[in-house]
Amino acid sequence: MSAQALTYLFVGLSFMLYIGIAIWSRAESTNDFxxxxxxxxxxxxxxxxxxxxxxxxxxxxxxxxxxxxGKDGAVYLMGWTGGYVLLALLLAPYLRKFGQxxxxxxxxxxxxxxxxxxxxxxxxIFISFTYVAGQMRGVGIVFSRFLEVEINIGVIIGMIVVFFxxxxxxxxxxxxxxxxxxxxxxxxxxxxxxxxxxxxTGNPIPQLGFGDTLVNSSTYLLDKLDQLSIDLGFxxxxxxxxxxxxxxxxxxxxxFGTAGLPHVIVRFxxxxxxxxxxxxxxYALICIAxxxxxxxxxxxxxxxxxxxxxxxxxxxxxxxxFKNWENIGLIAWxxxxxxxxxxxxxxxxxEEGRPDFxxxxxxxxxxxxxxxxxxxxxxxxxxxxxxxxxANPEIAKLPAWVMAxxxxxxxxxxxSTAAGLLxxxxxxxxxxxxxxxxxxxxxEKQELFYARCSAAIAIFIAGLFGIYPPGFVAQVVxxxxxxxxxxxxxxxxxxxxxxRLNKEGAVFGMLGGLLFTSxxxxxxxxxxxxxxxxxxxLFGISPEGIGFLGMFVNFIIAVFVSALTAxxxxxxxxxxxxxxxx
Amino acid sequence: MTDKEYxxxxxxxxxxxxxxxxxxxxxxxxxxxDFLDQFSIGGFKLGFWFAxxxxxxxxxxxxxxxxFAMNRxxxxxxxxxxxxx
Numbered sequence: 232m233s234a235q236a237l238t239y240l241f242v243g244l245s246f247m248l249y250i251g252i253a254i255w256s257r258a259e260s261t262n263d264f265x266x267x268x269x270x271x272x273x274x275x276x277x278x279x280x281x282x283x284x285x286x287x288x289x290x291x292x293x294x295x296x297x298x299x300x301g302k303d304g305a306v307y308l309m310g311w312t313g314g315y316v317l318l319a320l321l322l323a324p325y326l327r328k329f330g331q332x333x334x335x336x337x338x339x340x341x342x343x344x345x346x347x348x349x350x351x352x353x354x355x356i357f358i359s360f361t362y363v364a365g366q367m368r369g370v371g372i373v374f375s376r377f378l379e380v381e382i383n384i385g386v387i388i389g390m391i392v393v394f395f396x397x398x399x400x401x402x403x404x405x406x407x408x409x410x411x412x413x414x415x416x417x418x419x420x421x422x423x424x425x426x427x428x429x430x431x432t433g434n435p436i437p438q439l440g441f442g443d444t445l446v447n448s449s450t451y452l453l454d455k456l457d458q459l460s461i462d463l464g465f466x467x468x469x470x471x472x473x474x475x476x477x478x479x480x481x482x483x484x485x486x487f488g489t490a491g492l493p494h495v496i497v498r499f500x501x502x503x504x505x506x507x508x509x510x511x512x513x514y515a516l517i518c519i520a521x522x523x524x525x526x527x528x529x530x531x532x533x534x535x536x537x538x539x540x541x542x543x544x545x546x547x548x549x550x551x552x553f554k555n556w557e558n559i560g561l562i563a564w565x566x567x568x569x570x571x572x573x574x575x576x577x578x579x580x581x582e583e584g585r586p587d588f589x590x591x592x593x594x595x596x597x598x599x600x601x602x603x604x605x606x607x608x609x610x611x612x613x614x615x616x617x618x619x620x621x622a623n624p625e626i627a628k629l630p631a632w633v634m635a636x637x638x639x640x641x642x643x644x645x646x647s648t649a650a651g652l653l654x655x656x657x658x659x660x661x662x663x664x665x666x667x668x669x670x671x672x673x674x675e676k677q678e679l680f681y682a683r684c685s686a687a688i689a690i691f692i693a694g695l696f697g698i699y700p701p702g703f704v705a706q707v708v709x710x711x712x713x714x715x716x717x718x719x720x721x722x723x724x725x726x727x728x729x730x731r732l733n734k735e736g737a738v739f740g741m742l743g744g745l746l747f748t749s750x751x752x753x754x755x756x757x758x759x760x761x762x763x764x765x766x767x768x769l770f771g772i773s774p775e776g777i778g779f780l781g782m783f784v785n786f787i788i789a790v791f792v793s794a795l796t797a798x799x800x801x802x803x804x805x806x807x808x809x810x811x812x813x
Numbered sequence: 814m815t816d817k818e819y820x821x822x823x824x825x826x827x828x829x830x831x832x833x834x835x836x837x838x839x840x841x842x843x844x845x846x847d848f849l850d851q852f853s854i855g856g857f858k859l860g861f862w863f864a865x866x867x868x869x870x871x872x873x874x875x876x877x878x879x880x881f882a883m884n885r886x887x888x889x890x891x892x893x894x895x896x897x898x
Contacts, residue, residue, distance in 0.1 A: 297865075302846075302861055302864060302865070304865070305842060305864035305865050305868075308864070308865055308868070308869060309838045309842050309864065309868045309869070312868075312869045312872050313834065313837075313838050313868070313872055315872060315876065316830075316831075316834050316872050316875050316876060319876045319879060319880075320827055320830060320831065320876075320879055321827070324883075438866060439855075441856075441857075442854070442855040442856040442857040442862070443855065443856055444856065451855070451856030452856060453856050453857065453858075453861070454856065469850070469858055469861040471846065471847070471864075475843055475844060478843050479839060479843055482838060482839075482842075482843070506880075506883070506884060506887065509876075509879065509880045509883060510880050512876055513873070513876040513877050513879075513880055516872060516873050516876055517873055520869045520870070520872075520873050523869055524866055524869055524870070527865040527866065808816075811820055811823075812816055812819065812820075812890075813883075813887045813890070
C-alpha cells in the first residue's frame with residue numbers, strides 16, 4: 232500500500248473512532264454538557280487533560296523548536312509541565328469543591344459581581360480563540376502535506392468532525408474522544424522516536440538513548456551534536472545563551488499561564504471528588520511527561536539526522552523529503568556559492584526571514600525565491616522548524632506506515648485541543664453571558680440549546696481562522712499565556728487563599744494585569760517590533776515573559792484596592808471557608 | 814484535627830512543596846545549571862539533563878507526594894469529625 236493510502240486509512244479509522252465515541256456519549260443535560268456529569272474517572276480525566284493540553288504545537292512544533300534552540304528549549308519543557316504542580320496544589324481541588332460549571336462562574340460567585348464575571352469571560356474568549364487559530368493551522372499543515380488535499384478542505388473536514396462530538400456530546404463527548412485521541416497521539420509520537428533512537432544509538436528508550444553513545448562508536452550523541460553545531464557556526468547544543476532573568480520569567484509566565492488556562496482548569500470540574508481532582512492532575516502530568524521527555528530526544532535526533540542527510544550533498548541527489556517540503560514552501564535553498572551543493576550553517580540564508588517564492592525553477596530544479604541573499608554568512612538553507620517532527624520519519628527513512636501514524640497523531644493533537652477550547656468558549660457564552668447575566672429566565676433545556684448553538688458558531692469562527700490564518704498567530708501565543716498568568720490565575724488564586732479580597736480589588740487587579748501585560752506585548756510585538764531587543768526591555772524581560780510581572784501587578788493592585796474598600800460580605804467568607812475543606 | 818488545623822497543615826505542605834518545586838526548575842534547571850554541567854551522567858551534562866528531563870520527573874513526583882500527604886491529612890480530619898459525632 233502506498234504511503235498516502237495508508238495515511239487515508241489511519242486518519243479515516245481514527246476519525247470514525249472519534250465519531251463513534253461521540254454518538255455513544257451524547258450529552259442529555261447541561262450538567263453533562265458542561266462538566267460530563269462530574270462522573271469522569273481520574274485516570275481517564277488525566278488522559279483527557281493531557282490530550283486537551285497537548286496541542287498541535289506540542290506535537291508538531293515543540294521538538295522542532297527545541298532542536299533549533301538547544302538547551303534554551305528547556306523553557307518550554309519546564310514551563311509547560313511545571314504549571315501542573317501549581318494547578319494541582321493551588322487550584323484544582325478547591326475549584327472542584329466549589330462545584331460549578333465554568334471559570335467565570337467561580338470568579339463571578341467569589342467576587343459577587345457581574346463585572347468580574349464579564350471581565351473573566353472577556354479574557355477567556357480572547358485566550359481561547361488565540362489558541363484555536365493555531366490548532367486549525369496545524370490541521371491544515373497535516374492535511375496538505377500527507378493527504379494532498381487543499382488546506383481549506385482539510386480544515387472543513389476537521390470542523391465537521393469536531394462539530395460532531397463537541398456539539399452532540401459536549402464535555403462528555405469531548406472527554407471520551409480525548410481519551411482515545413491521547414492514545415492515538417502518544418502512540419504516534421513514541422513509535423518513530425523509538426525507531427530513530429534504535430537507529431542512532433541502539434537504545435530503544437528515547438529518554439535514555441538521547442544520552443547514549445552512537446551506534447558503532449564511543450562518542451556520545453550530545454557531544455557529537457555540540458561539535459556539529461560549533462562547526463556550522465551555531466552555539467554548542469547543550470549550552471544556554473539567554474540571560475537567566477529572561478529564562479526565569481519566560482518559564483514562570485508559561486507555568487502560571489498554564490495553570491490559568493480555562494480549558495485545562497475546567498477539566499478538573501469533571502471528576503467525582505476533591506481527592507480525585509488532585510490525583511487526576513498527577514495522572515495528567517504523567518501522560519504529558521511521556522511526550523515531553525521524549526520531545527527533547529526527538530529534537531536532538533532530528534537535528535543530527537537533518538544536518539547529516541543534507542550537508543554538502545548535491546541538490547540533485549538530495550533526499551525526497553527535502554524536495555517535498557520545498558514544494559510546500561517550508562524549505563528553501565539558494566545556491567549562493569553556485570557549487571550545486573547544499574551548504575547549511577548558522578545565520579539567515581536570505582533577507583526578510585520567510586522565503587518569497589517565484590514561479591520559476593533554478594538551474595538545479597530548485598524553487599527560485601525573490602528575497603535577496605544575505606552577504607554576511609554562507610548559509611543557503613531556510614527551514615521552517617515546524618516540519619521537524621513531521622519530516623523526522625522520512626529523514627530517518629522509516630517505513631510508510633510510521634509516517635501515516637504521525638499524520639493521524641498530529642490531527643488527534645490538534646482536534647482534541649480545538650474541541651476543549653471550543654467547549655469553554657461555548658459554555659462561557661451560554662452559561663455566563665446568557666444564563667447568568669443577560670437571560671436569567673431561560674430553563675435548562677433552552678440553556679443546553681444555546682450551548683450547542685454557541686459551540687457551532689465557535690467552530691465556524693475557528694474554521695475561518697484556519698482558512699484565513701491571521702499572520703500574527705505566532706506572536707499572539709505569548710499573549711494567551713501572558714493574559715492567563717496575569718488575569719485568570721491571580722483572580723482564582725487570591726479568591727481561594729486571600730479571604731479579604733473583595734470585588735473591587737479583583738476587578739481592578741484583573742484589569743491592571745490585563746492592561747499592563749497587553750500594552751507591553753502590543754508595544755514590542757506590533758507597534759515597535761524594531762525596538763524588541765534586550766536593551767529596551769523592562770528589567771531585561773522579553774514580551775514572552777512579561778505575564779509573570781503582570782501577575783505581580785495584578786496581586787499588588789488587588790490587595791491595595793481591597794484594603795481601601797469594604798470587606799466582602801459574610802456569605803462570601805463562608806463560601807471560601809467551605810471550599811478550603813475537602 | 815479541627816478545620817483550622819487542617820488548613821494550617823495544608824498551607825505548611827504547600828510552602829514546603831512549592832519551595833522544592835522552585836528549587837527544581839529555577840535552581841537546578843536555570844541558575845545552577847551551568848555549574849552542574851561539569852558533572853555528567855552517561856552522555857548528559859547534569860545541568861542540561863535537569864533542564865530537559867529531570868525537572869519534569871521532579872514535577873510528577875511532587876504532585877504524587879502532595880496527593881499522598883493530603884490524603885493523610887484529610888483522613889485525620891475525617892477521623893476527628895467521626896469521633897465527635
